[in-house]
Amino acid sequence: MAKKTKATKKSKKSAQKPALFTRLRKHFGTDPAKLPVIEQTFQSYDRANLHLTTEELLAGTEPALVGVVLPSQYSGVSLAKLAHPTTAVGYEEGPVEFVDVQLADEQRLACVKQGLYTFHDEDRPVAVLLSEEETYRPDKGLQIAVMAPDRETAERFSRKLVKGVRHGAAFRGKVLSVEQGCYGGTTVRFHKLPDVNRESLILPEELLIRIERQTMGLSKHAAKLKAAGRHLKRGILMHGKPGTGKTLSAMYLAAQMKGRTVLVLTGGAVGSIETACALARLLEPATIVLEDVDLIGTEREQQSVGANALLFELLNQMDGLGEDADILFILTTNRPDFLEPALAARPGRIDLAIEVPLPDETCRRRLFDLYSRGLKLELADLDVWVRRTNGxxxxxxxxxxRKAAVLAAEADGTGPELVVTDQQFEEAIAELLVAGGPMTRALLGFASGTA
Structure with a gap:
């Protein structure tokens, strides 16, 4: 009798089906191995967009979500495996794993890392499996598999997911940078633009108006221009000596054009230009700010073959965007001579090249007024310093x-305010030009023969 009881228990245990297979069969009311599956792969940096889209599509459907425990760390999972009682062995239901993802404005979002959703879409049972791509690459993509009673239902829901991810709710209208990892893979980071107002941008008024017309003006009237058949894709190159305000101007323009997605790249990160342009297409209207584009130069004796390839990749990407794409490229460089041959060979990529000059006398006076805020200047004649800083x-x-303020603080650290005199200016300028050496002068955009 005891032997019979043991045999019965053993028979029942062997007859038990894997829990995840049983869940699918119960949800669909039929053998899940006979149902169609539609798969999609997304980039890992789209995890937040995928999570937000999934949450939006499943709102009101009362979905059931369970975690999927893999047999080993080297095992992958798919709906095809879970749909058969033999291949589903070893895969267990477990707690749902989440990944904490950074969003804009220092917000964070807990996103499902791996899990199985079961729900009804328009009264049709649907199952969605979210997992990581089966690959040995360090940057694994995100795998989404959709199972439904018929292919049309699975395709319809899968396309809704793709459309939502491409809308990019987590990225749209934000300031992003795109970085390439050492071992492959792309990371998207969020940033905040500096608060730059027009008054702090010390440029000749006529020059600033031209820059604003080509950027902010086109953005403001985009709909009207597009209706009139005018192309919206444009590029502006700001060049000039170091320290003249090219980067500050670029940040000002990007911040003033509200509602646009901004992607910021530097010359060193231009290997991500393809990804940046792909994101810009999806998230337009968009602005791509590429600082120090001369770092990917064109002269073979100065730059590597890879750098030349990257520059032409940039031009190809600019050329590949549709004319009606509302995408603005803002490029800055200290060495336009590096870029001119390549740009001349590929005309039309840059619509406007503007030299940001060293400040003239009027602008230098405005700069002294701007940067002396919070200080008390006790100078014999400010005009003397305006003239001495020519160039x-x-x-x-x-x-x-700044240096004069530090010297003033050291001279009288007990006073209620910082009083800067001609003596502090003399000491500061001597420290910058003499003690700082040629490197400091070059870094600050100092022209020889001035001051």
Whole structure:
């Protein structure tokens, strides 16, 4: 009798089906191995967009969500495996794993890392499996598999997912940077643009108006221009000596055009230009800010073959965007001579090249006024210093005022305010030009023969 009981228990245990297979069969009311599956793969940086889309599509459907425990860390999972009682062995229901993902404005979002959803879409049973791509690459993509009673239902829901992810709710209208990993893979990071107002942008008024018309003006009237058959894709190249305000101007323009997605790249990260342009297409209207584009130069004796290839990749990507795409490229460089041959060979990529000059006398006076805020200047004649700084950059004047303020604090650290005199200016300018050496002068955009 005891032997019979043991045999019965053993028979029942062998007859038990894997829990995940049983869940699918119960949900669909039929053998899940006979049902169609539609699969999609997304980039790992789209995890937040995929999670937000899934949550939106499943709102009101009362979905059931369970975690999937793999037989080993080297095992992958798919709905095809879970749909058969033999291949589903070893896969167990477990807690749902989440990944904490960074969003804009220092917000975070807990996103499902791996899990099985079961729900009804328009009264049709549907199962969705979210997992990581089966690959040995360090940057695994995100795998989505949709199972339904018929292919049309599975395709319809899968296309809704793709459309939602491409809308990019987590990215749209934000400031992003795209970075390439050492071992492959792409990371998208969120940033905040500096608060730059027009008054702090010390440029000749006529020049600033031209820049604003080509960027902010086109963005403001985009719908009207598009209706009139005018192309919206454009590129602006700002060039000039170091420290003249090219980067500050680019940040000002990007911040003023509200509602646009901004992607910021530097010359060193231009290997991500293909990804950046792909994101810009999906998230337009968009602005791509590429600083120090000369770092990917064109002269073979100065740059590597890879750098040349990257520059032409940039031009190809600019050319590949549709004319009606509302995408603005803002490029900055200290060495336009590096870029001119390539740009001349591929005309039409840059619509406007503007030299950001060293500040003239009027602009230098405005710079002294701007950077002396919070200080008390007790100078014999400010005009003397305006004239003495002829030929220097805005960055040089800013550093001159900062260093003079430090010297003033050391001279009288007990007073209620910082009083800067001609003596502090003399000491500061000597420290910058003499003690700082040629490197400091070059870094601050100092022209020889001035001050």
């Amino acid at each position: 220097v950059s805005a960055a040089f004047i800013r550093e001159l005022l």
